[in-house]
Amino acid sequence: xxxxxxxxxxxxxxxxxxxxxxxxxxxxxxxxxxxxxxxxxxxxxxxxxxxxxxxxxxxxxxxxxxxxxxxxxxxxxxxxxxxxxxxxxxxxxxxxxxxxxxxxxxxxxxxxxxxxxxxxxxxxxxxxxxxxxxxxxxxxxxxxxxxxxxxxxxxxxxxxx
Numbered sequence: 001x002x003x004x005x006x007x008x009x010x011x012x013x014x015x016x017x018x019x020x021x022x023x024x025x026x027x028x029x030x031x032x033x034x035x036x037x038x039x040x041x042x043x044x045x046x047x048x049x050x051x052x053x054x055x056x057x058x059x060x061x062x063x064x065x066x067x068x069x070x071x072x073x074x075x076x077x078x079x080x081x082x083x084x085x086x087x088x089x090x091x092x093x094x095x096x097x098x099x100x101x102x103x104x105x106x107x108x109x110x111x112x113x114x115x116x117x118x119x120x121x122x123x124x125x126x127x128x129x130x131x132x133x134x135x136x137x138x139x140x141x142x143x144x145x146x147x148x149x150x151x152x153x154x155x156x157x158x159x160x161x
Contacts, residue, residue, distance in 0.1 A: 002045035008053050009038050015054065016061045022123070023065035033068055037061045052133075058124060059134050062116055070112075073104070106153055114145055121146060 016037050020030035037060045041048070048056070107115045117135050120126045121142070132139045 003041075003048050003050045003053070005038060005042045005045050008041065008050075008057065012054055012057050013038070016057050019058060019061045019124075020065055023062065023119070024068060029068060033061065033064045036064050040064070055126075055130065055134055058120070059116075062119060066112065066116065106149075109152075110149065114149055117142055117145055118149060 013034070017030060017034040020033040020037070021027065024030045024033060037057060040060055041057070107118075113135060117131055117137075120131045120134060121128070126134070128139050128142055131137075132142045135142060137145070
């Protein structure tokens with residue numbers, strides 16, 4: 001039978017949408033990503049169990065949003081209207097742009113899972129054990145990856161101000 005996706009949507013839909021809004025900083029993209037999260041859940045419902053559904057949905061939503069961000073980064077040609085809209089809207093989102101730029105710079109040479117682990121630990125506030133369970137790494141592996149990330153960040157001279 002699988003999991004009850006409709007029940008999970010009613011119960012965890014707002015949480016998933018908040019997660020997508022936080023990561024994407026764009027309402028329409030967040031709505032699309034939240035919907036895509038539940039579509040993915042629906043497609044895999046027969047293979048999944050209902051153990052720890054909030055963690056599962058956080059992980060799926062995070063992956064969906066990271067894929068959206070990667071696709072944006074990899075897009076090389078933009079429609080001139082998109083560029084104009086982006087420039088017109090930039091003044092309202094200067095701080096957000098700076099934050100995203102700094103994070104992109106920090107994570108550009110990292111494995112995609114490192115960003116995911118950092119988000120789960122420092123943004124979502126998950127314990128090392130929860131991050132390990134979600135990422136498939138050991139607790140010591142998560143700790144080691146985060147320690148190495150902190151060391152690389154400390155070695156970079158990121159000026160923000």
